[in-house]
Structures are given as C-alpha cells and as structure tokens.
Amino acid sequence: MWPLPPIQHNPSTLEHTVLARLFNQWRKLVQHPATAWVIFFLIAALTALGGASSLQHRDTVATQQFAVISSQIKAAIQQNLQEYT
Amino acid sequence: MLRGGVGLFAANNHVTRGQWQRYVQGLQLSTDYPGMLGYGYATLIHHDQKARHVAALRAEGFSDYEINPPGDRPYYTSIIYLEPFNSRNQRAFGFDMFTETTRRAAMEDARDSGEASLSGPVTLVQENASDLQPGFLIYLPVYQQAPHSLSERREYLLGYVYGPFRAQDMIQSILRHDPKATLIDLEIFDGEAPSVATLLYDNHPEKLETVAAVRSARFSRQEVLSAAHHSWTLH
Numbered sequence: 001m002w003p004l005p006p007i008q009h010n011p012s013t014l015e016h017t018v019l020a021r022l023f024n025q026w027r028k029l030v031q032h033p034a035t036a037w038v039i040f041f042l043i044a045a046l047t048a049l050g051g052a053s054s055l056q057h058r059d060t061v062a063t064q065q066f067a068v069i070s071s072q073i074k075a076a077i078q079q080n081l082q083e084y085t
Numbered sequence: 086m087l088r089g090g091v092g093l094f095a096a097n098n099h100v101t102r103g104q105w106q107r108y109v110q111g112l113q114l115s116t117d118y119p120g121m122l123g124y125g126y127a128t129l130i131h132h133d134q135k136a137r138h139v140a141a142l143r144a145e146g147f148s149d150y151e152i153n154p155p156g157d158r159p160y161y162t163s164i165i166y167l168e169p170f171n172s173r174n175q176r177a178f179g180f181d182m183f184t185e186t187t188r189r190a191a192m193e194d195a196r197d198s199g200e201a202s203l204s205g206p207v208t209l210v211q212e213n214a215s216d217l218q219p220g221f222l223i224y225l226p227v228y229q230q231a232p233h234s235l236s237e238r239r240e241y242l243l244g245y246v247y248g249p250f251r252a253q254d255m256i257q258s259i260l261r262h263d264p265k266a267t268l269i270d271l272e273i274f275d276g277e278a279p280s281v282a283t284l285l286y287d288n289h290p291e292k293l294e295t296v297a298a299v300r301s302a303r304f305s306r307q308e309v310l311s312a313a314h315h316s317w318t319l320h
Contacts, residue, residue: 066304069265074308074319077273080259081312084086084121084223084248085201 086112087201087225090124090246094227100126102145102166109168120255121248122211122220123174125167126227127182128244131160138163142179153179162192162245177210177249188222194314195224196242197235203315206275206285209249218253219285221275223313252285260288274318277309285317 030039093108094100109124130138135152142150142165152163162183167174182188191204202224209220228241256273260266266288272279273286308319 062304066269066306069269070306070308070319072263073260073266073271074310076259076263077256077317077319078310078312080255081203081223081310084118084250085088085225085313 086118087124087223087246087248090126091225091227094126094243094246100166105166106168106170114169119258120250120252122209122251123167123169123177123249125164125174125177125247125249126244127162127164127247129160129162129242132157135161147178151179152181154181154184158184173211173213180210182222182245182247191222191315192224192245195226195245197238198314199226199228199232199238201225201313203313205315206252206283209251211249212251218251219275220249220251221285222250223248253287256286257288272320274320275315277316277318279307279318279320 029035089112090105090108093104097104105126112118112124114121114124128138130152139150139152152161158181160183161181164177164180164182167177170178183192185207187205187207191202195202204222204224206219206221208217209222212218212220224245224247226238226245227243228238229243230241232238232241252273260271269288271286271288272284274280275283275285305320310317310319
C-alpha cells in the first residue's frame with residue numbers, strides 16, 4: 001500500500017519511541033515513490049561499497065600477515081639448514 | 086655443524102671409529118638436531134684399494150662387511166662411520182652412495198665446489214615400511230690437503246662428511262617453536278616446480294588433494310629458499 005500509513009497514536013505501542021518517530025519521518029519523506037527508490041538505491045550502493053571496502057581491507061591485512069608468516073617460516077628453515085652445514 | 090666433522094679430519098691424519106663416535110656423542114644429535122638420523126663419514130676407495138679396505142673393516146670386527154651394492158666400479162664411496170650406530174643406521178653401513186643418482190649428483194657437486202651440497206629427495210636406507218617419509222642428505226667433502234682448483238679437488242678427495250635427514254621430522258622440529266606455522270597450510274617441495282612427486286613436507290597432509298587445489302587457495306604465497314646449492318619451494 002502506498003503511501004505508507006502513519007502509525008496510530010496509541011500510548012501503549014511504539015508511539016513514543018524513537019523508532020516510531022523515525023518511521024513517521026521516513027513515511028513523510030517518501031511520499032513520492034521515485035524519491036523512495038532513489039534513497040533505497042543510494043543506501044544499497046553505499047552499503048555495498050562499504051562492505052566491499054571492508055572486505056578489501058580485511059584481505060589486504062590478511063595478505064600482509066600471510067606474507068610475514070611465510071617469510072618467517074622461510075627464514076627459520078633456511079637458518080636451520082645453514083646451521084646443519 | 087657438518088664442518089666440525091671436516092675439521093676433525095683436518096686435525097687428524099686418521100680419524101678412528103672411536104674418535105668419531107665420541108665426537109658425535111658430544112653433539113647430542115637427538116636433542117639438538119632432531120630429524121637428523123645420524124652423522125656419517127663415507128670414504129672414497131679406488132678399485133685397487135677395495136680388497137685392502139674390506140679386509141681392514143673386517144679386522145675391526147665387522148666380519149660380514151661388504152661394500153653395497155656389490156660389483157666392480159672404478160671407485161666406491163662406502164659409509165664407514167655413522168653415529169649413532171643403532172640398528173637403523175647399521176643398514177647404511179657399507180652403502181656406496183655414489184651408485185644412486187640423486188645422492189651422486191649432490192656428492193659430485195660438493196666435491197667439485199668444496200662446499201656443502203644438499204641432495205634431492207631420496208628414500209633413506211634407514212627407512213622402514215612404517216611411517217615412510219621423504220629424506221635428503223647434506224654432504225661436505227673432505228680433502229687430504231687444501232685444493233686450489235677443480236682438478237685438485239677431485240684428486241685430493243678423501244671422502245664425505247654427511248648427514249641423512251627425514252624431511253618431515255626435520256622441518257616439523259624447526260616449526261614446532263613457531264605457533265604461527267600452524268595457522269597456515271604449508272607444503273615444501275624440492276626444487277622450484279612443485280608437484281606431488283617432489284613434496285618434502287606437508288603440515289596438513291589430509292588437505293593435499295592436488296597441486297591445483299593448493300594453488301587455488303584464497304591466500305597463497307610461494308617462496309623459494311636456497312641452501313647448500315639447492316632450492317626448496319614453500320607454498
């Protein structure tokens with residue numbers, strides 16, 4: 001159903017909560033479906049970008065840690081082989 | 086460490102079995118050098134010295150001593166000292182390592198360079214049917230006097246001080262001090278072309294399906310290390 005119906009004033013429900021106020025603000029803001037879609041896609045794109053960036057950062061850190069561990073293992077084996085000779 | 090054995094020969098005209106035994110006992114191989122099965126000396130014997138050599142070893146009390154494998158060759162490199170002289174190492178006693186291609190390549194390299202040379206993967210003579218794992222050897226040449234050229238290195242060669250290693254045991258002993266090593270899946274291959282045939286060490290053997298699977302891991306890195314004229318690839 002469009003536009004979204006307001007939350008009914010009922011002191012025993014969500015009326016006085018922050019969530020209810022936010023929801024009502026959102027309802028007023030998106031009276032026009034096109035605006036709602038633009039906002040929706042904007043939020044989705046930003047979320048995706050943020051997620052991708054976070055994953056990339058995690059991969060970069062993991063790759064760096066992996067490289068450090070690999071180099072340390074290589075150095076330890078090489079040093080031991082040299083000690084044997 | 087192996088250079089110490091070369092030094093022992095340099096300091097004495099002749100190293101006896103007892104001297105070798107005491108020297109190696111002092112090194113505490115089992116505690117300080119895990120994975121190293123023994124500390125040995127293989128002597129070079131020219132064909133015309135063979136009968137005298139066999140007689141001398143038999144006179145020491147080894148009445149069944151023979152150079153293995155049997156047969157006539159221009160020269161032999163028989164293992165005469167290998168400590169600890171336990172039942173496992175006694176299997177290598179008298180073995181002519183020059184008769185096996187992989188060992189021979191490393192021995193020739195050590196002889197001609199005058200430096201330590203690490204062999205490719207071999208099945209050690211000491212291996213038995215249970216817990217079979219790849220092995221390798223490190224050789225150092227012993228000369229009767231300091232050589233100054235390639236021809237002198239070949240002419241003055243007396244034998245080889247060497248160490249036989251079980252690859253899994255040796256590498257595991259190095260990495261056991263590093264808890265980070267358990268966090269990754271590590272394979273070590275002989276040479277620079279990883280394949281199942283050249284696999285020396287794997288810390289998660291159950292995970293090694295194919296080399297392609299190893300290569301497709303999300304985080305993978307390949308490192309090549311060089312030691313004693315030889316390369317290993319860490320993956």
